[in-house]
Amino acid sequence: MNTARLRQSDRLLEVLSPHDDVVVVTHDNPDPDALASGWAILRLVEAKLGKNARLLGGGDIVRAENRHMVRLLDVPIELVADAQLPHRAATVLVDCGSSATHHLVARNGLRPLAIIDHHGTSRRSDGTPFGDVRPRAAACSSIVVSYLREQELDVGPALATALLFAIRTETRGYEICYSRLDKAATVWLTERADLSQLAEIENAPLGREYFDNLVLALQNTFLYGEAAFCLLPRAHSPEIVGEVADLLIRYEGVKHVLCGAVIRRDLLVSVRTQTGGDDATELVRATLAGLGHGGGHQHRAGGKVINITRGRKVPEDLEETLRGRWLAACGVRRRRGTRLIPPRDILHNL
8 A cells, every 4th residue: 555645644553553452652751742642542543443552651640730630531541660561562652752762662672663753853764664753743742633633533521631731731831832733733622622620630739748849949049140050959759840940941031940859869850941042952961961861842851860869969069060061051151150049038038
């Protein structure tokens, strides 16, 4: 069959059709876009091919909103260890590419059968039988919605809500360039989603530990001209890292933000940049080169340095290395920083 004339969804189904089992794999610590787009491919495979399919990821569901989404909508994600990835199943990678290392497929040394992604770092042609990489799309979910529409599938309110929430999260925090594809997907999903559940997800409850982390983050934020640098001395959960970065990038006059914290024995890092500014992915990779790995979007990126400490604080030498590299990557000449909130102000208001 001449696949050049087929729709993308038809091509994907044709590639998967000979295989009895299919696994859809997201990047580690899957975010709403990975969860929703993976779920949509699962629905597509089950509905059109009648095959056994599983949605797998590594790590944890990090942010409060994401965990609330999984519980409320009953997202069929399975978080598994590396050894639990089925090696004989046809593998579909969503919201990440084969060149990335933060997913189960890479750590098992496997080659995916299909890649669906919207990150500019993914390669369109690397020998993968099916590849659909659209860097102009704000969300991977927008791509898979086009498949659902091509196949005229009834997604139901839960999946529609998940996909709409995914697109909303991907277009927040300065990733605000909606393509025609994103706009069409948003309109289509809004007619089918449960908007009351969407509002509940976006206002997920937060525990006391969250606010404890937030106070520590603000107390440990240093400003260097247009760059902000924040390392928490401790954190109860990973979600605070990205949320503090989202908050600090809104500070007037700041164009680059790095926030990090030790979670268990690893250092997690989030980077944000202003619209029209430097590429966040390039900044995080320059900062972590030789120490860890990172990736993401033009204005939102993250990374990890593994196994750095037995305690809950970043070693001083590593902190200084990261600070120096971050400022150099941002083009800031090293000088003494100023605290966002001076200690005297904290003491004065007690």
